[in-house]
Amino acid sequence: MPETAAEAASATALVGRHFRVRDHYEVGREKVREFARAVRNTHPAHHSEDDALRLGYPALIASPTFASVIGAATTRSLIGTVLTEYDLSQVLQTDQIFEFHRPMLAGDLLSVDVVIESIRTFGDNDFITIKVTLADADALPVLVSTTTIVARRGVEIDHAAVETMSGVVMHGHVETADSIDPSGLVLLAPEEVAEERTPAPALPVHTIPTVAELTAGAELPAAKVPVTRGDLVNYAGVSGDPNPIHFSDTAAKLVGLPTVVAHGMLTMGLTASYLISWLGDPSALAKFSVRFSGYVAVEPTAPTIMELTGKVKSVDAESGRATIVLGATSEGKKLFGRAVAEVRLS
Incomplete structure (x- = not known):
């Protein structure tokens, strides 16, 4: 079998397989504030526990896209240690979907379940869809992140460019199969994959526009x-x-x-x-x-x-x-x- 065909078969064999991040992710109180400032999210519930409590939540509410911090790192680890036929420098994100069951809160201890949903090939490009499910300490789903990336196959890497890039990249973030601990992602056997649980009922919201006054076309x-x-x-x-x-x-x-x-x-x-x-x-x-x-x-x-x-x-x-x-x-x-x-x- 040609090398490219072998690589494609290797990647395709992982479609539908689940991985678990070995350690949980703890949502930090100050990290919530830092991220909110970075994306200009000025709502007081991201910065004050009293304001979060007024919405019914016992801790600071993370910004809606806060999960990208977890999802992006998980995707990079998946490519660096599992989908090793792709080079991280040849990967581009094309789509992102967040489905919210409840807001992420400061102090949450989140488990991270990862599944490769699909790999579609168009020419030299593979479109890879990865779903990351974050669940709380009670194993109830909090958020589902679905990311689609396009990765080029069979591209010869310019070593001069790699050397130049290594002079400007942030230290501690050069992610290759040798620099990421593969034990961080655990491949689950089919019988180890837990059934999806029903999320906790959503709390009421307190929006400025109400359903009674909002109309299509506004x-x-x-x-x-x-x-x-x-x-x-x-x-x-x-x-x-x-x-x-x-x-x-x-x-x-x-x-x-x-x-x-x-x-x-x-x-x-x-x-x-x-x-x-x-x-x-x-x-x-x-x-x-x-x-x-x-x-x-x-x-x-x-x-x-x-x-x-x-x-x-x-x-x-x-x-x-x-x-x-x-x-x-x-x-x-x-x-x-x-x-x-x-x-x-x-």
């Missing part, structure tokens, strides 16, 4: 968000994203970008913050999905403006939910091919 107030190099460096540190294209012009130009660009998950986080500011309740988000199609290029001495819009697509009075279509542009270019949120309303 538009959210537009907003402009400046993004600077400082924002990118801060988000890289808070999120643990090691990719130097977000802070090094040298690295960005090596991969064909005009300058450093904002993280896709930062743009998603800023968009979620825009939506939450309109809703008035960070626990009201039930589902948020994005397909990435563009990037925010950030020059050294001036901010780049993200322009955000939203429109109510539909309202279901019986379930108390609405669907919101969101838009984000930078320098006249769309950042998302699709951005849709399902929200719960008072």
Whole structure:
């Protein structure tokens, strides 16, 4: 069998298999605050226990995209130690979906279950969909994150470029099969995979727009968000994203970008913050999905403006939910091919 066919067979054999992260993830109180600042989420429930308690929660509420900190690290570990036929430098995220059963809270001890849902091949590219389920100490699901990445196969790595990149990458984040502890991910036998449990009932929400007054076609107030190099460096540190294209012009130009660009998950986080500011309740988000199609290029001495819009697509009075279509542009270019949120309303 040719090498490429053997590699494809190896990856495909793992579709549907579950992995467990050996250790739990503890949601830190100050980490919640740091992440909220990084994505401009100013709702007081991210910063004050008293304000979180007013919404019915006993601890600080994490920002909606906080799970990307866990999901991204898990995906990188999966590629670095399991799907080793792919090179991390040749991986690009295309889609992200978050499904919220309840908000993540400071102090949560979360187990992490990972499953490779599908691998689809188009030419030299494999589109890999990975589902990460976070459950609390009672084994009740908190959040499901589904990520699709595109990974190139059979690409010859430019060793000169690798050497250049190693001079700018953050220390401690060079992830290869040799540098990640494979014991961190445990492959489960089919009989070891636990059945999905029913999540705890959702608490009531306290939104500014109510289901009684909201109608399809209503538009959210537009907003402009400046993004600077400082924002990118801060988000890289808070999120643990090691990719130097977000802070090094040298690295960005090596991969064909005009300058450093904002993280896709930062743009998603800023968009979620825009939506939450309109809703008035960070626990009201039930589902948020994005397909990435563009990037925010950030020059050294001036901010780049993200322009955000939203429109109510539909309202279901019986379930108390609405669907919101969101838009984000930078320098006249769309950042998302699709951005849709399902929200719960008072």
